[in-house]
Amino acid sequence: MYTILDIAQKAGVSHSTVSRVLNNKFIRCTPQTREKILRIAADNDYRPNTSARNLKTQSYQTIGFLAYDITDMFAVDCIRPIEEALARRDFQALWVSAKLHGSGGQPDLLRKVRGLPIDGLIVLEADNLIPDVELLKLHARDGMRLSTLIRMVPGGHISSVTLDNAHGIRLMMDHLTGLGHRELAFLPDARRHQGAKVRFDTYKALLRRRKLPLREEWWEPTEGTIEEGYAATKRLLGRKHRPTAIIAFNDLAAFGCIRACKDENVSVPEEISVAGFDDISIAAHYNPSLTTISSNYSLLAKSAVDQILAMVERRGGLFEADHVVVKPELRVRESTASPRRST
Amino acid sequence: MYTILDIAQKAGVSHSTVSRVLNNKFIRCTPQTREKILRIAADNDYRPNTSARNLKTQSYQTIGFLAYDITDMFAVDCIRPIEEALARRDFQALWVSAKLHGSGGQPDLLRKVRGLPIDGLIVLEADNLIPDVELLKLHARDGMRLSTLIRMVPGGHISSVTLDNAHGIRLMMDHLTGLGHRELAFLPDARRHQGAKVRFDTYKALLRRRKLPLREEWWEPTEGTIEEGYAATKRLLGRKHRPTAIIAFNDLAAFGCIRACKDENVSVPEEISVAGFDDISIAAHYNPSLTTISSNYSLLAKSAVDQILAMVERRGGLFEADHVVVKPELRVRESTASPRRST
DNA sequence: CTGTTAGCGCCTTCAA
DNA sequence: TTGAAGGCGCTAACAG
Numbered sequence: 001m002y003t004i005l006d007i008a009q010k011a012g013v014s015h016s017t018v019s020r021v022l023n024n025k026f027i028r029c030t031p032q033t034r035e036k037i038l039r040i041a042a043d044n045d046y047r048p049n050t051s052a053r054n055l056k057t058q059s060y061q062t063i064g065f066l067a068y069d070i071t072d073m074f075a076v077d078c079i080r081p082i083e084e085a086l087a088r089r090d091f092q093a094l095w096v097s098a099k100l101h102g103s104g105g106q107p108d109l110l111r112k113v114r115g116l117p118i119d120g121l122i123v124l125e126a127d128n129l130i131p132d133v134e135l136l137k138l139h140a141r142d143g144m145r146l147s148t149l150i151r152m153v154p155g156g157h158i159s160s161v162t163l164d165n166a167h168g169i170r171l172m173m174d175h176l177t178g179l180g181h182r183e184l185a186f187l188p189d190a191r192r193h194q195g196a197k198v199r200f201d202t203y204k205a206l207l208r209r210r211k212l213p214l215r216e217e218w219w220e221p222t223e224g225t226i227e228e229g230y231a232a233t234k235r236l237l238g239r240k241h242r243p244t245a246i247i248a249f250n251d252l253a254a255f256g257c258i259r260a261c262k263d264e265n266v267s268v269p270e271e272i273s274v275a276g277f278d279d280i281s282i283a284a285h286y287n288p289s290l291t292t293i294s295s296n297y298s299l300l301a302k303s304a305v306d307q308i309l310a311m312v313e314r315r316g317g318l319f320e321a322d323h324v325v326v327k328p329e330l331r332v333r334e335s336t337a338s339p340r341r342s343t
Numbered sequence: 344m345y346t347i348l349d350i351a352q353k354a355g356v357s358h359s360t361v362s363r364v365l366n367n368k369f370i371r372c373t374p375q376t377r378e379k380i381l382r383i384a385a386d387n388d389y390r391p392n393t394s395a396r397n398l399k400t401q402s403y404q405t406i407g408f409l410a411y412d413i414t415d416m417f418a419v420d421c422i423r424p425i426e427e428a429l430a431r432r433d434f435q436a437l438w439v440s441a442k443l444h445g446s447g448g449q450p451d452l453l454r455k456v457r458g459l460p461i462d463g464l465i466v467l468e469a470d471n472l473i474p475d476v477e478l479l480k481l482h483a484r485d486g487m488r489l490s491t492l493i494r495m496v497p498g499g500h501i502s503s504v505t506l507d508n509a510h511g512i513r514l515m516m517d518h519l520t521g522l523g524h525r526e527l528a529f530l531p532d533a534r535r536h537q538g539a540k541v542r543f544d545t546y547k548a549l550l551r552r553r554k555l556p557l558r559e560e561w562w563e564p565t566e567g568t569i570e571e572g573y574a575a576t577k578r579l580l581g582r583k584h585r586p587t588a589i590i591a592f593n594d595l596a597a598f599g600c601i602r603a604c605k606d607e608n609v610s611v612p613e614e615i616s617v618a619g620f621d622d623i624s625i626a627a628h629y630n631p632s633l634t635t636i637s638s639n640y641s642l643l644a645k646s647a648v649d650q651i652l653a654m655v656e657r658r659g660g661l662f663e664a665d666h667v668v669v670k671p672e673l674r675v676r677e678s679t680a681s682p683r684r685s686t
Numbered sequence: 687c688t689g690t691t692a693g694c695g696c697c698t699t700c701a702a
Numbered sequence: 703t704t705g706a707a708g709g710c711g712c713t714a715a716c717a718g
Contacts, residue, residue: 001486003711014689019713029687050460051398052711055694060394071423080414087443092459095438100430116435117393117460143344226628259630285569287602287630346695357705362697372703395695398710690717695710702705 002046010040022048054117062092063308064118068129070095073252073280075124078149081301082122089309094118098129106132110139120145120308127151127194145311145319147304150195152323159307159322161300165198168293168328169247172275173206175291175330176245179338181273185218185243187232187253196224196249199277203247218243222253229256237264244272244339251276251283251292258288258335269337279331288334299326345389353387354380365391397460405435406651407461411472413438416595416623418467421492424644425465432652437461441472449475453482463488463651470494470537488654488662490647493538495666502650502665504643508541511636511671512590515618516549518634518673519588522681524616528561528586530575530596539567539592542620546590561586565596572599580607587615587682594619594626594635601631601678612680622674631677642669 004022008015013033020027021037040046054060063086067075079095086093094116101112110130113121123129126148130136137156140146152160176184186203189196200219207214217239220232229248233256236246248254254276261268268274268288276283279294303324311319347365351358356376364372364380383389397403406429410418422438429436437459444455453473456464466472469491473479480499483489495503519527529546532539543562550557560582563575572591576599579589591597597619604611611617611631619626619635626633646667654662 004713005711015712016690016714017688020688023713027687033687045454047454047458049398049711050458051394051403052694053713055392055394055398055696056711056713058694071419071426076414076419083414083440083443092437094435097426100426111388111390115390115393255628255630259628262630282625285598285602287598287605347697348695358696359698359706360704363704366697376703392695395710396697398694398712399696399698401710688718690715692713692715694712697710698708700705700707702703 002044003049004046007037007041007044007046010044011037013037022046059312060117060119061090062094062118063305063312064094064096064113064116064121065124066096066098066113066121066129067124068098070097073282074250074278077278077280077297078124078301081298082305085302085305089305091309106130106135110135114139114144119312120147122147122149122304122308123151124149125151125193125195126153128191145308147307147311149300149304152194157319157321159304159311161303161307161324161326163195163295163300164325164327165195166202168277168295168330169199169202170206171328171330172247172277172291172293173203173210175332176247176273176275176336177210177212179273179336181245181339182212183218183241183243183245184212185220185236185246187229187236187246187248187257188219188221189249190221190223190228199249215241217241222248222256224250224253226252226256226259229253230260231256233257233260234264237261237266242266242272245275245336246272247275247277249277251278251280251290254290254292254335255282255286258286258290269335271340273336273339275336284331284333286335291333291336292331294329294331296326296328345387346392347389350380350384350387350389353383356380402655403460403462404433405437405461406648406655407437407439407456407459407464408467409439409441409456409464409472410467411441413440416625417593417621420621420623420640421467421644424641425648428645428648432648434652449473449478453478457482457487462655463490465490465492465647465651466494467492468494468536468538469496471534488651490650490654492643492647500662500664502647502654504646504650504667504669506538506638506643507668507670508538509545511620511638511673512542512545513549514671514673515590515620515634515636516546516553518675519590519616519618519679520553520555522616522679524588524682525555526561526584526586526588527555528563528579528589530572530579530589530591530600531562531564532592533564533566533571542592558584560584565591565599567593567596569595569599569602572596573603574599576600576603577607580604580609585609585615588618588679589615590618590620592620594621594623594633597633597635597678598629601629601633612678614683616679616682618679627674627676629678634676634679635674637672637674639669639671 004015004018008018140157147159152162188200220236222228222232257274276290276292279292283290307322347358347361351361483500490502495505531543563579565571565575600617619633622635622637626635650665
C-alpha cells in the first residue's frame, strides 16, 4: 500500500508535486515530470487514502439515503436511479435502514445518522420516519444538508421532492370511469401518511363531484403490505354489495387484493378490476399485470440528488431550499377492464 | 461541529484525556473528570470525525457488498440479512453495483472497488461478475479481505459461502415425482454459471437415474429474467409434446413461465406445474404462489459476514480462508400439483 | 514549475 | 491519573 510519499521518493520529487499532478488535471508542469509521476503511480498501483483525503477536504463524496427499510420494494426502486445519478457526479451512496438503528426514537435516529460519513441526506417518506418537523429543521439549521423524498417541509432549509398524488388518482379514476365503472372501492393507508392521505381524499372528492356512490363499507384501510391488502379485500368481498373496481393506495396492497379475489373465485379483471399506485418494478410482471400509477422514480430520485448536491456544493454558505413536484403517469395493464353488463 | 479539542478546553483537561475517556470504556480515572467530560461532550453534541478516526486506526468499520446490480431481486434479498449481521457487530455496509462502474473489465472494476472506504468485500455471484480467479487471488494476496457468496475459489485466501444446489434440485425432483410427474422440462441458465450449471446437471442425472424421459426439446435456456422465462416457455409450449411440469433454474424465469402459460391458456398448476429456485421474497406472494427452493439467504449472508469479519479482525496477520456450504429447503406452494390423469 | 510547511481530528505511546 | 508530542496520508497556501 503505497502513499503519496513513496511515489514522490521513487520519482525523485516532493510529495506535493505528486499530489498536484494526481489531482489537478490541467496543472502546468514539465511533461516529463508529470508523465513520470503518472507512470510510477500506475505501476505501483497507487490508491489515495480515502480517510486522509476526506479529513483534509472535509467531505466524504457520499450521500446518505435513509428509509425505514431500504430493502422494501418501494425503496429499492428509488435506489436504482439515485445510485445512477450520484455515480454520474462521482458521488457514492450510503444506504441506511432506520429499523436497524434501534428504538431510540427520532432524535436518536438522527443523531446516529449525523455520525455517518456523509455530506448530505435524502430521506424517503420522512413523514413516516421522522414526523417531527421541528427536529428536522433543527438539524438543517445545524448544517445538515437534507432533502425529503415524498414529503414537503415548508419553511426552513429542507429541500423536497414530492409527487402530485391528486393528479395520479385523477388519472386512475378517469381510466376506470372511462371503462364504465361506477362502483369504486378504495384501500386507503391506515397510517394516514401525507401522500397516501391525498390519494384517498382525492378519490372521495372525485366521487362526490361525479355523483358516484360513496360508501364507507367499501373502504378498508391497510398499512400497504400484501398480507393486509389480502385481508382487507377478503372483508370487502364479504359485503352484501360488491364494487366493480378496487383502487389500492399502493401496489403491494393491490397484489394482496388480487390474491384475495382469486381465493374468493372472483376473476380479475373480468369480475373486478384492481388498480394500484406507484408502479413498483414487479407490477408489470405480476399475474395479471397491474394497472397502476407510475410514480416516476427516476425523476423523483434524480431531482432529490440534484437538490442535495446543489446544497453540498454550496459549501459552508447558506443553502436555499428547493421544492420539486413530479407528475405521475397512468400505466394501463391487465388488471383493469370494462365491468360486465350488470346483472 | 466540535472537536475533541473544544471539549478538552471546555472541560479544562487535555485532548488526550478526552479521547481516552470517550473511547476506552473501562479506563481508570477520577470519576469527576470522566463524568465532566462525558457531560460536556453530550451537551455539545460532540460527534467524532469519522475520517480522522479512520485515518488513525487504518480501518473503516465498513464492509463492501458487490453485485452486478444490487437492486435486482436476488441481491436485495441478500442485503437484508447482511445488513442486520453487520449492524450487530457495529459495522456498516457499502452497497456497490458493478454495472455503475463502467465497462473497464474485471481489473478495472476491482481497482475501483479497492479504492473504496471498506475493510473487506463480499462478492455476490462472483463467477458471473469476476470469472477471473487469478485476479481475485492476486488481490487477496495483496491484502484484500474477500468472501465470495455463491461461488467457491479453491486455494488462496478467499473465503466462500456456497449453496448445495444439487441437494436443492433433488428436493424439487422428489417433490414433483412424488406428485406423479414423469415429464419434466427445465429452463437452464444460458450463461452456465457454476451454481446454475449444477442445478441443470443434477436434474439430468436424476432423470437418468430414475429412468425418466430426457428430451432436449424440453430444455430452453434463459438468462434468468422474467422476459426470457416468458419467451422460453412460449417456445416450449409450442412443441408437439408438452411436459407436465417445468422447473426453472431461478424464480424470475419461473414467473415468466407462469405468465406464458396463462397467455397460452394453460392453467397452473392444473395443467402444468411450475417450480422455481431461490425463493426470492415475492415468490410467496406471486399468483399463483411459487413452489421453489429456499436458498436460505439469512444463513448465507450471516456466514459471509462472519467470514469477512473474522478476516478483518485478524488485522495484518495471515487469514485463513473458510468455506461454508448451506443446505437449501423445499417450499411447496400453489404452483405445483399432481398432473391430470393423462389423456 | 516545484519544494517547504502547516495543518485536518484523532489515537497512542511515553513521561511526568 | 494526566499531559505532551508525534504521526496517520493528504491538500493547499506560500515561497522560491
